[in-house]
Amino acid sequence: MPETPKIYGIIAEFLTPADLMHAAEKVRDKGFRKWDVFTPFPVHGMDKAMGLKNSPVGWFSFIGGVTGYTSGMLMIWWMNAYDYPVLIGGKPMFSPFGAFPPSYELTILLGAFGALGGMLFLNRLPRLHHPLLKHRRFAMATHDRFYLVIESSDPKYSEIETRKLLESLGSGHIELVEE
Amino acid sequence: MSDAVTHQASTSPSGHDSISAPGMIGTIRLQAPPAELQREPMIAHQRSPGWLSDAIAGVAECKTPLWWWLAFIPSVIMMTVCFSMIIYLLSTGVGVWGPGHPVMWGWAIINFVWWIGIGHAGTLISAILFLLRQKWRTSINRAAEAMTIFAVMCAGIFPLIHIGRIWYGWWLFPIPNSFGIWPQFRSPLMWDVFAVSTYFTVSVLFWYMGLIPDLAVMRDRAKNKIRKFSYGLFALGWTGSNRHWSHYEKAYLILAGLSTPLVLSVHSIVSLDFSVSQLPGWHTTIFPPYFVAGAVFSGFGMVLSLLVPLRRLLHLEDIITVRHVELMCKVTLATGSIVGYAYGMEFFIAWYSGNPYERYAFINRATGHYWWAYWAMITCNVVVPQFFWFKKVRTCMWLVFILSILVNIGMWFERFVIVVISLHRDFIPANWGYFRPTWVDIMQYLGTFGLFFTFFLLFIRFVPIIAIAEVKGVTPQADPHHPLGGAKGGHH
Numbered sequence: 001m002p003e004t005p006k007i008y009g010i011i012a013e014f015l016t017p018a019d020l021m022h023a024a025e026k027v028r029d030k031g032f033r034k035w036d037v038f039t040p041f042p043v044h045g046m047d048k049a050m051g052l053k054n055s056p057v058g059w060f061s062f063i064g065g066v067t068g069y070t071s072g073m074l075m076i077w078w079m080n081a082y083d084y085p086v087l088i089g090g091k092p093m094f095s096p097f098g099a100f101p102p103s104y105e106l107t108i109l110l111g112a113f114g115a116l117g118g119m120l121f122l123n124r125l126p127r128l129h130h131p132l133l134k135h136r137r138f139a140m141a142t143h144d145r146f147y148l149v150i151e152s153s154d155p156k157y158s159e160i161e162t163r164k165l166l167e168s169l170g171s172g173h174i175e176l177v178e179e
Numbered sequence: 180m181s182d183a184v185t186h187q188a189s190t191s192p193s194g195h196d197s198i199s200a201p202g203m204i205g206t207i208r209l210q211a212p213p214a215e216l217q218r219e220p221m222i223a224h225q226r227s228p229g230w231l232s233d234a235i236a237g238v239a240e241c242k243t244p245l246w247w248w249l250a251f252i253p254s255v256i257m258m259t260v261c262f263s264m265i266i267y268l269l270s271t272g273v274g275v276w277g278p279g280h281p282v283m284w285g286w287a288i289i290n291f292v293w294w295i296g297i298g299h300a301g302t303l304i305s306a307i308l309f310l311l312r313q314k315w316r317t318s319i320n321r322a323a324e325a326m327t328i329f330a331v332m333c334a335g336i337f338p339l340i341h342i343g344r345i346w347y348g349w350w351l352f353p354i355p356n357s358f359g360i361w362p363q364f365r366s367p368l369m370w371d372v373f374a375v376s377t378y379f380t381v382s383v384l385f386w387y388m389g390l391i392p393d394l395a396v397m398r399d400r401a402k403n404k405i406r407k408f409s410y411g412l413f414a415l416g417w418t419g420s421n422r423h424w425s426h427y428e429k430a431y432l433i434l435a436g437l438s439t440p441l442v443l444s445v446h447s448i449v450s451l452d453f454s455v456s457q458l459p460g461w462h463t464t465i466f467p468p469y470f471v472a473g474a475v476f477s478g479f480g481m482v483l484s485l486l487v488p489l490r491r492l493l494h495l496e497d498i499i500t501v502r503h504v505e506l507m508c509k510v511t512l513a514t515g516s517i518v519g520y521a522y523g524m525e526f527f528i529a530w531y532s533g534n535p536y537e538r539y540a541f542i543n544r545a546t547g548h549y550w551w552a553y554w555a556m557i558t559c560n561v562v563v564p565q566f567f568w569f570k571k572v573r574t575c576m577w578l579v580f581i582l583s584i585l586v587n588i589g590m591w592f593e594r595f596v597i598v599v600i601s602l603h604r605d606f607i608p609a610n611w612g613y614f615r616p617t618w619v620d621i622m623q624y625l626g627t628f629g630l631f632f633t634f635f636l637l638f639i640r641f642v643p644i645i646a647i648a649e650v651k652g653v654t655p656q657a658d659p660h661h662p663l664g665g666a667k668g669g670h671h
Contacts, residue, residue: 040228057429142417
């Protein structure tokens with residue numbers, strides 16, 4: 001006998017970004033924690049409507065950039081001035097000016113890896129399996145529909161009350177999502 | 180509602196919109212600009228987000244059109260020519276090319292600088308126009324970034340093979356070798372290695388990051404298992420979660436912020452390969468900005484050459500509108516004029532320097548044995564873009580296409596002028612010569628077009644050629660404060 005599937009959460013569909021944004025503001029004010037909205041494109045103002053803080057991706061990039069610059073400078077000093085110094089045209093063994101362009105490029109290189117890597121790390125990606133990706137209507141989230149999902153693990157989650165709330169927010173289609 | 184400022188839009192009989200705000204001192208009346216001054220919308224015909232998905236993803240989903248095969252087969256043949264020429268060069272030696280005393284740098288460096296310059300427009304569109312909030316970039320940035328990546332690949336071939344003994348190519352990188360000696364970081368050629376490899380890597384990262392949401396679109400539309408799996412794999416499990424978008428947009432902004440100084444540095448460093456040397460015609464301080472402007476100019480020429488036919492062939496005229504083409508023409512005009520100014524300034528400084536070698540180098544460019552190359556350059560790079568002052572020209576697609584090709588030709592001649600003409604007259608007449616390319620030079624160059632177009636055509640068939648999520652984001656339907664985005668009017 002198949003066991004009853006575990007419920008991941010409740011999904012509500014909206015047709016316009018404005019409707020979704022109003023709904024997000026209400027859900028935020030109700031004090032839900034484990035919830036999210038899904039949109040085909042980033043909706044301007046949604047971070048505020050959801051009460052999200054500024055993304056810390058910048059720190060990852062900054063650390064990458066600093067690492068790139070210092071390792072570039074140290075590498076060039078170590079190679080050309082310390083490990084195997086070669087005198088060329090009476091120029092100094094190490095000059096920050098000559099060492100700058102490669103270090104500058106390394107700053108950008110590792111800064112860029114920091115930005116992309118930081119984004120993926122903070123989003124816990126890649127994640128190739130997700131309960132929502134199995135949901136049959138959810139494919140429209142990358143097309144032109146807007147979804148709000150409240151997870152069943154949220155302390156305020158209640159199958160009946162949450163559904164009522166989402167209905168009152170004007171969602172035309174509400175379903176449970178299985179784990 | 181009472182505490183909120185109420186905006187009421189009404190249309191007066193004269194056709195002007197007026198907005199009044201009660202609760203403020205007096206009433207503010209804003210006159211909408213007259214019809215002829217209103218901006219054309221970014222996406223024509225008020226296309227909806229769903230339509231945009233279908234139109235763009237459809238390009239990679241529909242049956243392969245005949246024109247694609249007609250373009251792809253010759254491209255693959257030319258790509259084979261490219262690799263055959265490399266094999267011939269490496270198995271025989273660099274003597275199969277034209278360079279020799281005194282013109283030691285020939286087509287390899289010309290082609291390298293030309294291809295890498297083309298790449299610059301892609302990064303300018305994706306990064307600099309993003310920072311400047313030029314929203315029209317979203318219709319063209321994906322294709323332009325792809326162009327950047329493939330152009331840098333073509334560029335990268337030349338420095339690698341021109342060293343002749345390609346099996347020592349790894350000496351360019353700081354890898355320990357049996358002599359215990361390290362690369363010489365005082366040399367601009369080493370800076371070039373770091374600049375170009377960073378440029379390629381960061382361009383790929385930027386491009387791929389922009390692709391993640393669009394690969395998710397392709398995954399969700401996929402009709403069969405193989406497509407679903409492969410697009411799904413590269414989409415990394417993207418769901419469109421706003422918590423994800425929040426980090427994503429920040430990371431995208433940072434990448435744009437990093438790519439901007441990067442793209443300016445890459446061609447500056449390429450120009451230092453020349454200007455740090457002591458050769459008249461090369462040893463000038465104007466080179467870095469002049470090279471960057473020229474690079475963006477040639478790159479926009481290439482973007483126009485690619486997108487003007489493609490928007491028609493792929494039926495994307497509503498997304499890459501005439502306005503987009505016009506704006507690109509204007510950038511071409513601006514950068515072309517900077518290049519023209521640089522040519523004039525070079526000549527002036529050569530005269531003003533009082534240095535006879537410097538003066539000779541420039542007069543020789545215009546009147547010497549290679550006068551035809553110099554005047555081809557002036558015609559294509561200084562005269563041709565001036566036609567873009569006229570709206571009639573900017574909106575005439577076949578004319579834009581022809582002029583953009585001329586821009587590409589002109590920029591190739593610019594590098595020819597800089598490399599060959601400067602080298603062929605050394606300080607003493609005993610070191611004078613005349614450079615002629617060999618058939619291998621020519622076929623090698625043409626072969627890189629095969630490589631470029633093979634990759635570009637594959638890109639059209641497998642990857643959304645316009646950033647779907649970004650284009651949706653600039654439509655009024657995506658704006659929660661616009662009536663088309665569901666805004667009810669009044670306070671929200």
